[in-house]
Amino acid sequence: MKRETLKYAFIQTLPVLFGYVFMGMAFGILLEKAGYNFIWAFFISLIIYAGSMQFVLISMLGGGMGLLSMIVLTLSVQSRHIFYGLSFIEKFKAMGKWGWYMIFSLTDETYSLLCGMNIPKELNQKQVFLAVAALDQSYWIIGCTLGAVIGSFIGFDTTGIDFAMTALFVVIFIEQWYSYQSHLPALVGMVCGVASLVIFGAGAFILPALIASVCLLLVFKNSIKQGENQEVCQ
């Protein structure tokens, strides 16, 4: 992989670096408190690699929950991911065996970065994709493991630093607002998200919001298509 590719990917992933390292550390600290050391933290962040689900996992580790409940709980917490792959089917397919890693590592944040980047022409898109995905996961693994090692010995108050993630999504939202000719998809998501939050509450709003958005976009797609979008996720 060329140096420029890695450098470009690193700069793009900086907000995720801060978000993941500190969110990962929060996970590591909690995991360690629950009686599992940094080796567990490393293993979990390596093979599961999911933010909110890993926090739910801590309470499941001791056993006691039935297999079926575990499966249903995980599938429902993670169900939003089903929608992310839809935008990358052909791009990941073109990446051959690395496509499998791309599928595995398609978190909220990586998905957002892949959608939001305007990759310079001189760089290879597949390599940039791979570098972004791998850097993001490495930040997460570092955060989780570090959190379990150093626990609560942190010198300064980092409360609120995970806001970097919110800010990242806001920035990508604005970038997409500029790059899409039609603002309808963004508005549909905003309205469905807020309405679903009001109706279903914070714990269960994301799946209904996604389903409602998909339905509305299917209804509106012909009127949106007239304004021919420029290619997404170039």
Added chain:
Amino acid sequence: MSSDFLTPFLVILVVAACTFLTRFLPFALFGGGKEVPALVKNLGDLLPPAVIAILVVYCLKGVSFMVPPHGFPEFISVGIVALLHIWKRNNLLSIGGGTLLYMVLIQMVFI
């Protein structure tokens, strides 16, 4: 092997498998040798702005308007991120500035 090790190990494997399943599903359905259906492709193109909007809502879902500080730190910071970004369109400036402001607000201003 003791169950102190085996139980959490198996739980992790189950959660990992289910997580991968959700990420793999669209590829299993539409990723075969065939051409991706036009409808799915359309949807794939239109979905990102909607999903990002929902993720913004997701990040702010825990904000309560009823109890102090009534969501002020979050909404002021989101507003500043947006203004900085519309002004300069520099990712690091918008994200770094907004995050610093948020940390100051919740640690020192709205305590």
